[in-house]
Amino acid sequence: MADRTAAEHSAQSIPALLARNVARYGGYPAYREKEFGIWQSWTWAQADEEIRALAMGLLSLGVARGDHIAIIGRNRPAHYWAMVAAQMCGAVPVPLYQDAVAEEMAYVLGHCGARFVLCGDQEQVDKVVEIEDRIHTIEHVMYTDKRGMRKYDHSRMNALADVIAEGKAGHYRYQEELEARIAELTYDSTCVMLYTSGTTGKPKGVVLSNRNIIETAKNSVSFDKLTRMEEVLAYLPMAWVGDFIFSVGQAYWAGFTVNCPENAATMMTDLREIGPTYFFAPPRVFEGQLTQVMIRMEDAGRVKKWLFDHYMALARRVGPAILDGEPVGMLDRLRYALGGFFIYGPLKNTLGFSRIRVGYTAGEAIGPEIFDFYRSLGINLKQLYGQTEASVFITQQPDGQVRSDTVGVPSPGVEVKIGENGEVYYRSPGTFVEYYNNPDSTASTKDAEGWVATGDAGFFEEGSGHLRIIDRAKDVGKLADGRLFAPKYVENKLKFYPSILEAVVFGAGRDRCTAFINIDLTAVGNWAERNNIAYASYQELAGHPKVYDMIRGHIDEVNASVARDPMLSGCQIHRFLILHKELDADDGEMTRTRKVRRNIVAEKYADLIDALYDGRDSVYTETEVTYEDGRKGAIKATLTLADATVAPGVQLAEAAE
């Protein structure tokens, strides 16, 4: 035990962890990739051999200490190897988003001054070639997939396989130099540099040290008791910090196997074949899978449909409790076991979730129904809250304390505090070193004591001690009477209803909240068809009294749920209207990533907001719209304003006093 601790203590870089894993798990699989229809695998020892050969190949190309090596491609073992090999050479790996357009890529490559670029395929090479005459630092381009690359000028270009071969051939020449460079790595040398997506301004290069990555991996691995036996599927962008933590940090610390899909389109098939035990996905993946299941069940035979409905109802009732280890009656347990045989087992198998021990979702709010669906099947799906600057983990949910509306307790080693304005701050061993070449931003984000502002507002729930994120800090305000106003919190609840596409809640500085609703044409159109409601246009459907009744029903339910929350009960919606047009990025009402621009909407529809507050029943409005080809037009409409039922919450109790 003592020497094991010593060994772990000495492993202060990813290459050192690799050496440790070769000694400890040498014969076990480290990487798998499906290629030509067959899963190929590499043991830790084989991976080490490839990585070293690649590192020596990089030395032969002249990689110097501190160089930045950009890596642009899908998840492939070779790309992970390149990151570790870069570190071995004392260089800094910089994975980039492969769907970035040439312009974005030019900014990032120019900012880090990359001398070497590894491209996954011809498509990426083309982008790099396109910007090469502007970014003069690029000296050498490497590529993994040789397809279509024959006719390129190879004076400063190499296939990755040739670089590896060169490294193998030059073994004797470069070995000494490589060993020396590996020995130079410390706990504080840079492990990786990741660019934040940059929704606000230009992307920033987040520098993460070995300490950040390894400490975070160590803590999170013990939190979820991950072992060498885990299987993960690496399918999320390599440029995203989560993938680096899961597929490099935790994989190297725990020594588990990283599986790379054949390509993006085969992800679902590969998921089923691998059956990961540890899985991460943003909510949209879970949503997509659930929709698939539901659509296919609609087409199933009556017996199957009945079985599915019957056992899913049972699962919803007792599944989460069984998963959390709460007391459940013997009869229900028996029924649940039977359901496992008939429905849950085969369903999980189809989804590729048969072996999941730990699953995480993060990034945005997940609908409670979706979350509960997976939990009720016995899949241990949990939520975490994190960001690049924290090496992912800020808070996460421990087994047995999982709910859809919290993001859990602070991860081991992380301190979290709530600022005066409700903003969440954290400090941890995973806290980033700096923004590369950007001391101003570093200083404004991380204070002298190491506390980092997340930009999100939240609070710790009394009793459970779980953190709840309510909104972006800058959007959180106060109502006229000083109660908390968190529009996104209510909007998210509304948007979980399929008929509501978008919702914009107003109320900052006013005495009560009101909302604009955008209906989802597909969902509501479908509903209208089933209920024999005739309509000729979006506008007519949106203004239909029955649609108003349905939406009012949803808002009443949301109000009731918001009312249960003492801190946020002021955010109940008193009046609402259904907009006569969809909010659109072409009209500047949304960003290209479909996030509502609250201020612009408020400005543009100021007349509608006024009407919501002055008690009128209807309002006439003209709205300018921009068509896809840039022409402008106007929509005229008379909109109905409707009241919603406000549930008795804390604020009524106060009024009574």
Add this chain to the structure above:
Amino acid sequence: MKDMNEGWVTADGRKIGGVLMELRNITLKFGGVTAIKDISFDIRDGEIRAIIGPNGAGKSSMLNVISGFYVPTEGSVWFKGYQRGPMKPYQVAQLGIARTFQNIALFDGMSVLDNIMTGRLTLMKSGLFSQAFWWGGASREEEAHREKVEKIIDFLEIQNIRKTPVGRLPYGLKKRVELARALAAEPKILLLDEPMAGMNVEEKEDMCRFILDVNDEFGTTIVLIEHDMGVVMDLSDRVVVMDYGKKIGDGPPEEVRSNQAVIDAYLGVAHD
């Protein structure tokens, strides 16, 4: 035997070799109908050769003459310097000629993989007994063929539908599977009968790229019939234009485009 004169190098660096196939004075009659009237042209090694023309011009018939399915009423077909006699379909395949069809001709109930494997039937050597009992050479042979097929699947980027029954696929993908099956036979000449028909712009772009890639990577000579003029002008090295069974133009795309007879055939003039 015609002299195999030197080829040339195209603007994008592909080598066009000597004459691979020559059609001399082909006439094809069905009873009283003359589908093709005295047409001669050649196909060079490594080129992309387009055959265009209005509906009913005799393009598909021409393709069937090239593939050996129709025996011309008059005239001769010369392949690699030798005159070709009437042939059975398997002999055509063995010569290295593969094709896709205007109306997709795949096995709907079979998976994509199995469909493509059928493209390699003529290359399989193990006997009926060995194959039936999966014994001896058969399994080794299948592995080798499967490897080739997997490379084609990878090349055409259809890994995600490998095990999907063809009947469930959308039209554009079926076309791609058909191309994969034709490629599985490792043809010397690939005949494509309207590869882009009924496709949307994106599918067309994909298909164009695959055709160019096939030609570039494998050096396959490609003869294609196509209606989309943009596609033809972009893809092909030389174009044969047919109208009412006659050849009215032959040459590089830009030359054919400015040919008055071709313009008339497409835009329509009064025939006397």
